[in-house]
Amino acid sequence: MRTRPKYKIFSLKYSFGYEQRVGKDKNTGLYAKIGSIYAIGQENVNGNTTTSGSNNVITATFGFQHRFKKRFALTVEPEIYFFVRGSNKGVKPGGKLGFSWIF
Structure with a gap:
C-alpha cells in the first residue's frame, strides 16, 4: 500500500538532455534526460x-x-528514480504514457 504525503507540497523537477528528430518529416523524436526533483514539504x-x-x-x-x-x-517516457540519501536509498522505475496537444 502506498503512503500519501501528510500535506500538499510544491516540487520542482528540472532536467537537461538531448533530443534527436528522426524520420522523413522529422515527426519522431528520441531523447534522453538526466535531472533531479527539489521538494518543498513532502512528496511521494x-x-x-x-x-x-x-x-x-x-x-x-x-x-x-x-x-x-x-x-x-x-509520448512514451520511461523513467528511473535513483534515491541517493535517506532511509529509502535505492532505484525505482516510473514513467509516463500520454497524448499531448502542441500549441
Whole structure:
C-alpha cells in the first residue's frame, strides 16, 4: 500500500538532455534526460518520500515522441528514480504514457 504525503507540497523537477528528430518529416523524436526533483514539504515518488528542501532524487529519462499532423503527439517516457540519501536509498522505475496537444 502506498503512503500519501501528510500535506500538499510544491516540487520542482528540472532536467537537461538531448533530443534527436528522426524520420522523413522529422515527426519522431528520441531523447534522453538526466535531472533531479527539489521538494518543498513532502512528496511521494513511487512509494519513497522526499522531504522538505531535499534533493535526494536523481532522475534518468528516456523518451520517444511522435507527432501527428504537427498538433498532436504520442509520448512514451520511461523513467528511473535513483534515491541517493535517506532511509529509502535505492532505484525505482516510473514513467509516463500520454497524448499531448502542441500549441
